[in-house]
Amino acid sequence: MRISWWTGVLILLFSCSGSPEFVSVDYAVMGTSARVIVPREKRPLADSAYREMLRVDSLMSIWKPESELSRLNARGSMRVDSLTLACIRIAILVSSITDGAFDPTVGPLIHAWGFDSDSPHMPDPESIERAKGLVGWERIRIIGDSVVLGKGQSLDLGGVAKGLALDIASAKLQRMGCSDFLVEIGGDMVCCGQKGVEPWLIGIRDPADPGGIMGTMRIRERSLAICTSGDYERFVEIGGMRYSHIMDPRRGEPAEGVLSVTVLSERGAAFTDAITTGLFVLGPQKGLELADSLGIEAMFVYRDGDTIATATTKGFQEVIK
Ligand code: ADP
């Protein structure tokens, strides 16, 4: 498969260089990079946070045949770890809130388009219809600590598991007495507390001017999740056309029109990660209405004819001043 990676991530984290009392440690997980920034004297805690990220990956990766999720998909029903169950519950919640724009049962569609292989291709209409017939989060049942999938269904937690990994890494750091930190996986992040006496400084790159910055967030004394979904970072090419790696489960095709969505919320990173993917599918109009009703801040970058436009919730502008 040809997945192209853009070097330009929408979110920019200002370097730690001005803050010698903090240390930034780089890792790799879930097929991407990760980073933990903690006070220098708490350096060993960064590795503990990273181990939590690895735990989520080994439970919920669909790329590892031995992961719990792969086994659940193969069997159709299984008792699962409480962490996997928590992730599936959040996925179901967000599916219901977004009316199925987010749907963790999109696996058969991703498969029909070959996005899980080395050769993505345009499926014929019958294959799309067949795959669409297997998609439907309402058919997932949770009985005690067991998950039962509908016939032929499979779960893909790729739109939520990164967020869950950030949540449990954050929880681990807090349990171990660290209250000022930043954790990041592939551009999604949680910042907590502050960076010494300074707030955390997060820049939002200007989509219309790759060298420029739209604004800077100053985050202090709270735990905030910042997630981005976008084909800025990942897309698939079929016959020279560029397709998003996010599916619109209702149309059975890759979502179109939106280039990226960034969401800021205090509702935890798993929820934020999943809702970001859902908003990407919903598009700016419905997406911003939903963000407003949920009390979360969002920014859309989308195609408007030949131009690239941005649209945000009111509060987003205030946060990035
Ligand atoms: P990224 O992986 O770039 O951070 P997302 O968080 O939006 O982006 O997650 C995208 C992943 O979510 C896809 O790679 C796929 O595994 C899964 N996915 C694709 N479309 C949907 C959808 N409509 N609902 C839920 N998950 C999806």
Ligand code: MG
């Ligand atoms: Mg997501």
